[in-house]
Amino acid sequence: MITERVETGRPYNILIGRGIMETLGARLRAATHAQTLVIISDETVDALYGDNTAALLARAGYRVLRFSFPAGEHTKTMETVTAILEFLAENAVTRSDALVALGGGIAGDVAGFCAATYQRGMDFVQVPTTLLAAVDSSVGGKTGVNLPAGKNLAGAFWQPRLVLCDTALLDTLPATLYADGMAEVIKYAVLQDADMFRLLGEGTLGQEAMIARCVAIKAAYVRADERDRGERRKLNLGHTFGHAIERASGYSLSHGRAVAIGMVMAARAAQYLGIARRPCTNAIAAALAANGLPVQTNLAAPQLLSAMGRDKKRAHNRITLVLPVEIGACTLLEAGMEQLPDILAAALERG
Numbered sequence: 001m002i003t004e005r006v007e008t009g010r011p012y013n014i015l016i017g018r019g020i021m022e023t024l025g026a027r028l029r030a031a032t033h034a035q036t037l038v039i040i041s042d043e044t045v046d047a048l049y050g051d052n053t054a055a056l057l058a059r060a061g062y063r064v065l066r067f068s069f070p071a072g073e074h075t076k077t078m079e080t081v082t083a084i085l086e087f088l089a090e091n092a093v094t095r096s097d098a099l100v101a102l103g104g105g106i107a108g109d110v111a112g113f114c115a116a117t118y119q120r121g122m123d124f125v126q127v128p129t130t131l132l133a134a135v136d137s138s139v140g141g142k143t144g145v146n147l148p149a150g151k152n153l154a155g156a157f158w159q160p161r162l163v164l165c166d167t168a169l170l171d172t173l174p175a176t177l178y179a180d181g182m183a184e185v186i187k188y189a190v191l192q193d194a195d196m197f198r199l200l201g202e203g204t205l206g207q208e209a210m211i212a213r214c215v216a217i218k219a220a221y222v223r224a225d226e227r228d229r230g231e232r233r234k235l236n237l238g239h240t241f242g243h244a245i246e247r248a249s250g251y252s253l254s255h256g257r258a259v260a261i262g263m264v265m266a267a268r269a270a271q272y273l274g275i276a277r278r279p280c281t282n283a284i285a286a287a288l289a290a291n292g293l294p295v296q297t298n299l300a301a302p303q304l305l306s307a308m309g310r311d312k313k314r315a316h317n318r319i320t321l322v323l324p325v326e327i328g329a330c331t332l333l334e335a336g337m338e339q340l341p342d343i344l345a346a347a348l349e350r351g
Contacts, residue, residue: 025060104130105137112143116158131181180256194328238263265347272346
């Protein structure tokens with residue numbers, strides 16, 4: 001088992017290993033004083049792992065409740081949050097109890113937001129069941145839901161008490177969902193780990209080591225900038241364009257696929273703006289394509305421009321772009337909204 005430590009205002013451990021799910025109850029005893037645990041998951045994950053998770057927590061002496069909601073980005077809403085909060089209140093859950101986010105990024109975001117807001121804050125733990133959640137969304141304390149106007153516009157920073165990543169839970173992932181997670185893995189390599197980028201290309205990096213390297217990179221950014229005001233914003237590589245693609249597609253395109261396209265667009269934009277020391281568009285596109293991910297979109301520039309105008313990273317008349325300087329290094333650029341049409345046109349160039 002690999003342990004990574006996230007040093008925030010309230011530090012916690014991330015445990016990565018195969019077969020460690022059986023230890024969840026004992027590890028929760030050390031991480032929280034809760035007597036009641038509420039498992040929050042989508043219906044797909046609940047059907048796969050809900051019974052076993054509830055049983056092992058009950059054997060550890062906990063009162064266990066479960067709440068599941070339909071799978072999909074369309075349920076990452078305030079309506080789902082309200083339903084969960086009402087469920088907690090109806091079942092006399094208190095702020096001294098804890099939520100268990102069992103699932104992918106959506107379950108983690110929704111459960112974390114509920115934990116941050118129910119009775120002004122309660123403990124929660126993350127048990128990721130997707131690669132994307134394991135390497136990215138379960139770490140760092142960002143929680144939130146979508147509004148009709150855009151993605152993740154309502155949320156809170158709320159750190160978990162523990163993240164337990166049992167890689168055996170990834171075995172049931174469809175290939176398409178595993179590929180979504182690989183988009184985030186490649187993001188971390190492009191962002192700060194040229195050696196990992198090389199190892200991924202060679203296919204010589206084991207799964208646990210791969211997850212641990214991504215988590216260690218994110219933990220360092222979170223430690224330095226917990227509230228996402230400075231360098232942590234680099235973790236949004238591919239996301240400014242990617243979120244616009246998601247929204248403009250009506251969320252028909254998954255987050256991982258949108259981020260993949262967004263990374264290629266960011267690399268093209270870096271070349272257009274003269275920021276790239278060593279242009280890497282082709283290398284990034286090849287790595288993504290090798291993992292079954294798309295590298296371009298058919299969405300029109302006006303659609304994406306409208307969506308980018310509603311991005312939560314916009315401040316006044318400027319928006320922050322994360323641009324690759326080379327494989328393993330990126331920089332932040334504050335772009336004026338008046339610059340975006342030209343930048344977007346360059347980012348959408350094909351060939």
